[in-house]
Amino acid sequence: MLSCKEVGELLSQGLDRKLSFREQLGLKIHLVVCKTCNCYEKQLQFVARSARNLMRPNKPGQGIPPLSDEAETRINSNIKQQLDEEQQIKPE
Amino acid sequence: MSIESPPGAISDPATWVEQHGDALFRYALMKMRDTSQAEDMVQETFLAALKARNKFAGQSSEKTWLIGILKHKIIDHFRKHKREQTSDDIETLTEQLDQQFNQSGHWNVSLSRWQNPDQAHENEAFWKTFSSCIAHLPDHLADLFILREIKGLTTEEICKLLDISTTNNMWVMLSRARMRLRSCLDSRWFNHDNQEVR
Known part of the structure; x- marks a missing residue:
């Protein structure tokens, strides 16, 4: 039987890749009897969900806000200015 | 209709902010922990990319290329300002x-x-705690954890950006x-008064 440490590793890797049939079976058997790993699985999934919502929030107020409109406008106008300067240095 | 350009070609710089601005900003904010500094980093990145766009070889996607530039800008910034490292090192963490x-x-x-862990997502203080937990990870792990969530970066590109030799290592x-x-999160959020911010 897999140890809790191995289960912890596999639970995480299951978020990143498709586990083999053997690995999935090993996990299932372990999780039937191990309360702590069950709890770990749920908390790990919450950490992963939080990461997604942090970087790609689907509701305002969650995670990291996007670039503000002011910053967007400012950066765009600076990009434009640099492009214009380029044009002036070497006109086609 | 997509404004994403095919790999190898650079898209119109006038569309960069719209395409990549939010992803770059979020990455920068996680590293800088200061909105206006993060905005400055994003702007510097775009302006540097503008100058270097003829050298873009198309070996990676445009987004990965931009994040690579941003990453170096942030490293330079910390070097110049000698900001103290608050993150743990990887050996200590593994132990x-x-x-x-x-x-x-x-x-x-x-x-x-x-x-009810998901209720925490509605609480602004949770995101501060979560960000702070991430910031205390060893730099490499924090980068990996954040970049993993940016849409449009492949596993291979992330490994290349962070010098990770195999995908197995990444996992x-x-x-x-x-x-x-x-x-x-267990100690700083769920088993606390939920008020602690830093």
Whole structure:
């Protein structure tokens, strides 16, 4: 039987890749009897969900806000200015 | 209709902010922890990319290329300002994580259930705590954990950006990051008064 440490590793890797049939079976058997790993699985999934919502929030107020409109406008106008300067240095 | 350009070609710089601005900003903010500094970094990145766009070889996607530039800008910034490192090193972290298990690989610690964890997502203070937990990860793990969530970066590109030799290594690193974040949230959010911010 897999140890809790191995289960912890596999639970995480299951978020990143498709586990083999053997690995999935090993996990299932372990999780039937191990309360702590069950709890770990749920908390790990919450950490992963939080990461997604942090970087790609689907509701305002969650995670990291996007670039503000002011910053967007400012950066765009600076990009434009640099492009214009380029044009002036070497006109086609 | 998509404004994403095919690999190898650079898209119109006038569309960069719209395409990549939010992803670059979020990455920068996680590293800088200051909105206006993060905005400055994003702007510097775009302006540097503008100058270097003829050298873009198309070996990676445009987004990966831009994040690579941003990453270097942030490293330079910290070098110049000699900001103190608050993050743990990776050996210490691995040791700490291993202590959660006994010799035969069974849990040494007891885990207690989190009540309605997803409610935390509605709480602004949670995101501060979570960000701070991430910031305390060893730099490499924090980068990996954040970049993993940026849409449009492939596993291969992330490994290349962070000099990770194999995808297997990447999975092991992600597992450590998540394990550490779980215990950080456990002590700093779920078993606390939920008011602690830093």
